[in-house]
Amino acid sequence: MTRTDPAELTAKLVQCASVTPVEGGALTLLQELLTDAGFSCWRVDRNGTPNLYARWGDKAHPQSFGFNGHTDVVPIGEESDWTKAPFGAEIVDGFMYGRGTTDMKSGVAAFAAAAIDFVRDTPPDGAIILAITGDEEGDATDGTTALLDWMDAEKEAMSVCLVGEPTCPDHMGQMMKIGRRGSLSAWFDVEGKQGHSAYPHRALNPLPAMVRLMDRLASHELDQGTSHFDASTLAVVTLDTGNPATNVIPAKTSACVNIRFNDDHTGASLSQWLRDQAATVDVEFGTKTSVKIKISGESFLTPPGPLSDLIAKAVEAETGNTPELSTTGGTSDARFVKSHCPVVEFGLVGKTMHAVDERVEVAQIHQLKSIYTRILADYFA
Known part of the structure; x- marks a missing residue:
């Protein structure tokens, strides 16, 4: 069976110039891919902000695992300062260059690829949800909040949620976020x-x-x-x-x-x-x-427990590292999700996010897909 390559998907997403709030074709690409894999998809745009909701499985099922992320990116700054094309997704010495490679098209590609292959290989008894916004890097008024409002109106729900933002300061598996200031x-x-x-x-x-x-x-x-x-x-x-x-x-x-x-x-x-x-x-x-x-x-905390244990176990199994439970850093859309269900963040190394020559190690994208796949397998076991 053909596998979904998360690095190839990352490259396709990076080549969509989705500088917030422009959609740039990124959500359209994901919707087509997820629909072909058997997910039901809805565009939940609000006030011109693009959002995508995708679900595999019955929305009435009491057990559902959700992923949250964004495909919008910050501006590139001066293009002349870049050594590689900002939306070229060029791979050099094992690193993929481009705006959004780290924050966070690689994370979206990894959880989308993990979800697609997981439901094809071992259809779970439950639902898998992907809530993806195009408004995290902007005002964030009509992004994840719009998705959550729509979910509430449509009686859609996530039992737990993993936000795929970059969380590791220096190496894979180093840190996960259980709250934010x-x-x-x-x-x-x-x-x-x-x-x-x-x-x-x-x-x-x-x-x-x-x-x-x-x-x-x-x-x-x-x-x-x-x-x-x-x-x-x-x-x-x-x-x-x-x-x-x-x-x-x-x-x-x-x-x-x-x-x-x-x-x-x-x-x-x-x-x-x-x-x-x-x-x-x-x-x-x-x-x-x-x-x-x-x-x-507002500040929030998901107390250490079943969700953080689930993710930490998968991270350790795939990387050999036990992630630190942290609340450091800036804000993320987890601040909205926390009012809907328990939420934890885990993703790639974030050293170059928002920087000139933003880049991600290609091997880490594959590793992140493996972590997310193991999380799904353990959750639905």
């Missing part, structure tokens, strides 16, 4: 009164207030970490006044901070803390500060 960004606009710098008493300089506010935020210890999470962090990422004149006190200045937070906090509790800090500084300086906050995701 939350993320929020906050923008501050401090208003004072413009005036001549020689007569500061006639003006209200917003800059000292902003500097005091940023110092209060940046020097505050949010926590010392929890049992599964490192300490939360706050970074001042920009401070802008745009004042070219040295003899003018500006009327307004702006700044932004980003917080990555653990399960000691919620987006709401941190938002209130930020607003309280701004109000305190306003009282001290007589300024007026407006605060705008965007919560990208």
